[in-house]
Amino acid sequence: MTNHKAGLYIHVPFCAKKCAYCDFYSLSGRADVMDLYLSALVREIDGYRRQERIEIDTVYFGGGTPSPLGAGRLAAILDAVVEVFSLSTDSEITTEINPVTDSLSLQRDLKAAGFNRISVGVQSTSDAELSALGRPHTAAEALDALAHIRAAGFENFSADLMYAIPGQSTASFQKTLSDVLSFDPPHLSVYGLIVEPGTSFFDRRDALSLPGDDAERDLYDLCCSTLEQAGYEHYEISNYARPGRRCLHNLKYWRLSPYIGCGPAAHSFFDGVRYANRADLDAYLTAPLSLRYTEERPTPRDLAEEYAMLGLRLKEGISLSRFRRMSGHDFAYTAKEAERRCISAGYMTEVGDRLALTEEGFYVSNAILAELSGD
Ligand code: SF4
Known part of the structure; x- marks a missing residue:
């Protein structure tokens, strides 16, 4: 018996290295507290235990990067989710993966644990552009991650790409699109670079060789036309999907459907209330439920x-x-x-x-x- 239906977001605040453009809540060099994070997260999830269990039909592990946690910890989190919530049998269960912490065995273990969708942060298949972005992986590692998805047997997956990267040309972006399309991804997210305050890029924004307005527009047009010709629907400003392969979890945000977020800095919209956890990993480790504050009751x-x-x-x-x-x-x-x-x-x-x-x-x-x- 259930009385609610929602999506579930798990925020994993670990990254191998902070990318130059990133303003998400993520920390590098904290591998020593991953087990403490796991137990705090399980405690927070347990706080949603109800006599009539909350029904969940999408689960999305994002961050930060979930893959540094390893398949064992990610499977343990999913077990806790199944224990507390009523997880629909046809749920979309996604985890993000960073190519630098990817392997075929990781992806096989994730599939065995019940994950059925992978989102991989490729961004570019030019080593020079990845280096300019401060990404911790090479183009070859990004392409390997896509190959692992196929080899592990995932039918549903997405690749994240960027345009308007310093030094990017239409030719190099065309190559990135072609490289990624050769894996026939069911879904692509393609974001124009924005230099956000609080990032390394912002501190040296005047020295960045960013494409001008016309060049950026050319890159956007190239993306739209290439993906349209390849049969993708441009279903959201930054998202493209094959028929039936839209990201069901993210659709909940755009359609104002309820979702619960767990982990430091995670946001929720549930029971008509917007609430969030403060972005403080150390406080979260000792008292995960104490970080929550109500943003508003709209x-x-x-x-x-x-x-x-x-x-x-x-x-x-x-x-x-x-x-x-x-x-x-x-x-x-x-x-x-x-x-x-x-x-x-x-x-x-x-x-x-x-x-x-x-x-x-x-x-x-x-x-x-x-x-x-x-x-
Ligand atoms: S991998 Fe993603 S979350 Fe981590 S620092 Fe880079 S952009 Fe941010």
């Missing part, structure tokens, strides 16, 4: 606005009637002028009940979403 109006801002990231867009039911008024009531401008500029379409960004709108989505939200 009002119906807040939720409607979030639904619009997240849903417009998807090609399917938003349902105007759902927005009306949630907020009590029409979408056009708050964003009428902005919506009209975006539609006439070709950035958005309104067809029947659906309002959605176009492919052109995806490229300038940050500006459009800011305009629609009145920021």
Whole structure:
């Protein structure tokens, strides 16, 4: 008997080395506390034990990087999840893998433990670009990781790629796309590099040889056209999938569905409340439940606005009637002028009940979403 349904995110805050562009909560050089982290995480998961168990249909291990934990610890976490939650038999169970901590035996063990989807951080198949990004692996190791996925028998997997990398050309990006497509991945996430405050890149931003606006646009267009010709659906601003292979876990975020996050810095949206764990591994190790704080209990109006801002990231867009039911008024009531401008500029379409960004709108989505939200 279950009374809820949610996705489950596990944040693993370990990395072999901090990448130059990364603003995620992750730490290098902390392998000594991985067992303590495991027991703290199991305690946090155990805190979700209910008489009527919470139903989970997607599990996503991210970070940081889960693969340094090794298959034994990752399997133990999955065992704890199965013990506490009601895990649907057809659940999507993903773990991210960094090529530097990958091996065929790791992937075989993950498959035996019940994982059925791998997300591998390739980023580029140019050693010069990987070095510029501060990635801890080579192009050959990234391609080996993709080969291991196939050899271990995973049918569902994703590769993360980047564009607008310092020194990247359209030719080198074309090569990365071709190299990765030769493994026929069911899913790809492709992100444009953003230089975020608090990163090593940000500290030396003026010295980086980043592509200019036109060059970046060329890289984006190359990505869209190459993947479209290869049969992928551009279903979210940065995500492409073969039919039936969208990332079900991430769809929960964009569709405003409930999810529970465990681990330091993990966020949750469950029982109508947004809450999070502070990003503090050492405090987490001794008292994992003490880090949690409530971010907010969103009002119906807040939720409607979030639904619009997240849903417009998807090609399917938003349902105007759902927005009306949630907020009590029409979408056009708050964003009428902005919506009209975006539609006439070709950035958005309104067809029947659906309002959605176009492919052109995806490229300038940050500006459009800011305009629609009145920021
Ligand atoms: S591997 Fe991923 S999480 Fe770790 S430092 Fe690099 S970008 Fe950040």
